[in-house]
Amino acid sequence: xxxxxxxxxxxxxxxxxxxxxxxxxxxxxxxxxxxxxxxxxxxxxxxxxxxxxxxxxxxxxxxxxxxxxxxxxxxxxxxxxxxxxxxxxxxxxxxxxxxxxxxxxxxxxxxxxxxxxxxxxxxxxxxxxxxxxxxxxxxxxxxxxxxxxxxxxxxxxxxxxxxxxxxxxxxxxxxxxxxxxxxxxxxxxxxxxxxxxxxxxxxxxxxxxxxxxxxxxxxxxxxxxxxxxxxxxxxxxxxxxxxxxxxxxxxxxxxxxxxxxxxxxxxxxxxxxxxxxxxxxxxxxxxxxxxxxxxxxxxxxxxxxxxxxxxxxxxxxxxxxxxxxxxxxxxxxxxxxxxxxxxxxxxxxxxxxxxxxxxxxxxxxxxxxxxxxxxxxxxxxxxxxxxxxxxxxxxxxxxxxxxxxxxxxxxxxxxxxxxxxxxxxxxxxxxxxxxxxxxxxxxxxxxxxxxxxxxxxxxxxxxxxxxxxxxxxxxxxxxxxxxxxxxxxxxxxxxxxxxxxxxxxxxxxxxxxxxxxxxxxxxxxxxxxxxxxxxxxxxxxxxxxxxxxxxxxxxxxxxxxxxxxxxxxxxxxxxxxxxxxxxxxxxxxxxxxxxxxxxxxxxxxxxxxxxxxxxxxxxxxxxxxxxxxxxxxxxxxxx
Amino acid sequence: xxxxxxxxxxxxxxxxxxxxxxxxxxxxxxxxxxxxxxxxxxxxxxxxxxxxxxxxxxxxxxxxxxxxxxxxxxxxxxxxxxxxxxxxxxxxxxxx
Numbered sequence: 200x201x202x203x204x205x206x207x208x209x210x211x212x213x214x215x216x217x218x219x220x221x222x223x224x225x226x227x228x229x230x231x232x233x234x235x236x237x238x239x240x241x242x243x244x245x246x247x248x249x250x251x252x253x254x255x256x257x258x259x260x261x262x263x264x265x266x267x268x269x270x271x272x273x274x275x276x277x278x279x280x281x282x283x284x285x286x287x288x289x290x291x292x293x294x295x296x297x298x299x300x301x302x303x304x305x306x307x308x309x310x311x312x313x314x315x316x317x318x319x320x321x322x323x324x325x326x327x328x329x330x331x332x333x334x335x336x337x338x339x340x341x342x343x344x345x346x347x348x349x350x351x352x353x354x355x356x357x358x359x360x361x362x363x364x365x366x367x368x369x370x371x372x373x374x375x376x377x378x379x380x381x382x383x384x385x386x387x388x389x390x391x392x393x394x395x396x397x398x399x400x401x402x403x404x405x406x407x408x409x410x411x412x413x414x415x416x417x418x419x420x421x422x423x424x425x426x427x428x429x430x431x432x433x434x435x436x437x438x439x440x441x442x443x444x445x446x447x448x449x450x451x452x453x454x455x456x457x458x459x460x461x462x463x464x465x466x467x468x469x470x471x472x473x474x475x476x477x478x479x480x481x482x483x484x485x486x487x488x489x490x491x492x493x494x495x496x497x498x499x500x501x502x503x504x505x506x507x508x509x510x511x512x513x514x515x516x517x518x519x520x521x522x523x524x525x526x527x528x529x530x531x532x533x534x535x536x537x538x539x540x541x542x543x544x545x546x547x548x549x550x551x552x553x554x555x556x557x558x559x560x561x562x563x564x565x566x567x568x569x570x571x572x573x574x575x576x577x578x579x580x581x582x583x584x585x586x587x588x589x590x591x592x593x594x595x596x597x598x599x600x601x602x603x604x605x606x607x608x609x610x611x612x613x614x615x616x617x618x619x620x621x622x623x624x625x626x627x628x629x630x631x632x633x634x635x636x637x638x639x640x641x642x643x644x645x646x647x648x649x650x651x652x653x654x655x656x657x658x659x660x661x662x663x664x665x666x667x668x669x670x671x672x673x674x675x676x677x678x679x680x681x682x683x684x685x686x687x688x689x690x691x692x693x694x695x696x697x698x699x700x701x702x703x704x705x706x707x708x709x710x711x712x713x714x715x716x717x718x719x720x721x722x723x724x725x726x727x728x729x730x731x732x733x734x735x736x737x738x739x740x741x742x743x744x745x746x747x748x749x750x751x752x753x754x755x756x757x758x759x760x761x762x763x764x765x766x767x768x769x770x771x772x773x774x775x776x777x778x779x780x781x782x783x784x785x786x787x788x789x790x791x792x793x794x795x796x797x798x799x800x801x802x803x804x805x806x807x808x809x810x811x812x813x814x815x816x817x818x819x820x821x822x823x824x825x826x827x828x829x830x831x832x833x834x835x836x837x838x
Numbered sequence: 839x840x841x842x843x844x845x846x847x848x849x850x851x852x853x854x855x856x857x858x859x860x861x862x863x864x865x866x867x868x869x870x871x872x873x874x875x876x877x878x879x880x881x882x883x884x885x886x887x888x889x890x891x892x893x894x895x896x897x898x899x900x901x902x903x904x905x906x907x908x909x910x911x912x913x914x915x916x917x918x919x920x921x922x923x924x925x926x927x928x929x930x931x932x933x934x
Contacts (some may be wrong), residue, residue, distance in 0.1 A: 271886065271889040271890060272885060272886070272888075272889035274885050274889075276882050276883075276885060276886045307916060308915075308916045308917055309916070310891070310915055310916060311889075311890065311891040311915055311916060311917055314888075314889055315889075391888060391893060391894075392894075395893050395894070395895075409916055410916065412913070413918075416918075417901075420901075420902070420911075424902055424904060424911065429904075514920075517920075518904050518909060518911070518920045519904060521904065521909050521920075521922070522904065522909075525922075530922075531909075531920075555882070555886065631880075631882070631883060631886075632883065632921070632922050632924045632925035633909060633920075633921070633922045633925070634886070634887075634890070634919060634920065634921050634922075634925055635919070635920045636890070636917060636918065636919055636920075637911060637918040637919065637920055638918075639918075
């Protein structure tokens, strides 16, 4: 779940009930069922965690329900869990102590999760238990009597079968009458031995028969965690994952780009005032189109990730990759985080909250921006199309595809390399030993997968809609003003636009920065593009489009190929030569240009030091490696 | 479980058949009962292991080792858990 800017705190008037539960217990599913679509996500004021809350109502009565992060216990080990503990104790500023607690408990791991129930009861708040996965319990030969369990615990126990939504009505009714919940006569003991004895007596009274081993899961894991077959399947899953980017998402992106270009021309044709027409065409519609062009890829990637996680495969992937990650001082969980960053680094960085050790969190957070994210894709697509002829092949594979793959591999390998370096220098030692729960394989509900796609997609849209649109408008203004009406009188349209651009504010800024990037072969126009990419990388393509006065700013390839340098010793020579394009590509692989990523790094690491360090270091690295790439290309490729 | 067997790594001289050992040494498919956690373990990690089911007398089984070496998948009670050797080395078990 992600949001890049703080939203007003959700109202806490009325009753506030919090849901707690261990990960993998179906807690989010229960929350979604109870609140439906009436969910709001906000940042805890002053703290870094996203808080999801919604309203439960039957028309007459209403309570606010807060979904707390998954926690194995109320004694915190990871930052996520600290939030839960702080929220329940009322230590979070602006967050009242909840009026009651809903504890979600997985019936197949009941003995273990009774520990959480006892801790919840010891908080003194009114509690009710939601028992999930009872169908799975029965399927595996286990049994439990919910009423007897309720009598043994002294609190209400409600059974909910997640994917069918059965029992939700009764749960909602009980939730709305929370003041009538029974409470235990004596609290469970606090010490480990006493708790174990208490748990045994509760389970006996509830006539609990534990589930047999998950046979289907065991059989599947024989393959998926097999030394050979496991890795084969893993490679296949990863290939399919990345194929969706190139084969499925890229064409979709192309269509959306074309659609918006058409809309832009349509709007421009209808508007008389040329400045306004240009504004609507390039800035507004081009800007919005620039955002929406990303949507298919982001949605698809989030969908695949949600599916893999819901099924339970991602934890297996983390296990398979743990050894490899350990080489760089990271662990298996970091792999999942970095995989999410292929969609967008913001949720990838935020997913490090589940890591118990702050050292591991920091190491993973700092290398996530090197993973090739969706925003880099249009830049790669444009430059690779200009660099490599479409028809050329290497054996049976298209050369363009191979270059794209190489760019992705470069990003990922660099991330591992930097992680190794960090582990050997700044972030040496410390860390909590790796452990990970492997839940049984389950069929995820469409609802839960949908929720995990819709929420980040919505936030992505909102964030990029504001930042990208804003950046595009500002850039448009910088490139269109001053209008130079006097000097351009008598010139034809194309010449006039070029003149205005050459003497605009953007040109002033670009020329000021030009010396920095000159050794890389970039001229001021590319520099303006790079500066615009700081708002969001996607804007780079749109900016280049405007710079090249392209007919269709979203597809500026033809116009860019024709661009020539306007000054310096190479005046008149084409701007986009092979060495320049290679340098630009390498620059984009490394440079941390995205303000949203920087903002997220700041929030998650609680200081400006790390994002500043990352920005400067990756920027310098990008410059140096781009220069090296340029030298190599100049030596290899005949001019 | 005798008090002397809990929480210590020493094996009793007259209890060769119930010698306490480390979880890491459980072979694939072998089971054992948890005898305790190494006292040198950080408190946060102890708590977490306890929350995950590593309590005295719980049954633990070594399911499989991951490809490429570590980590190892154990079944502790009703939960399947993956641990690196550095962590499983801190868990004391009495093998069957």
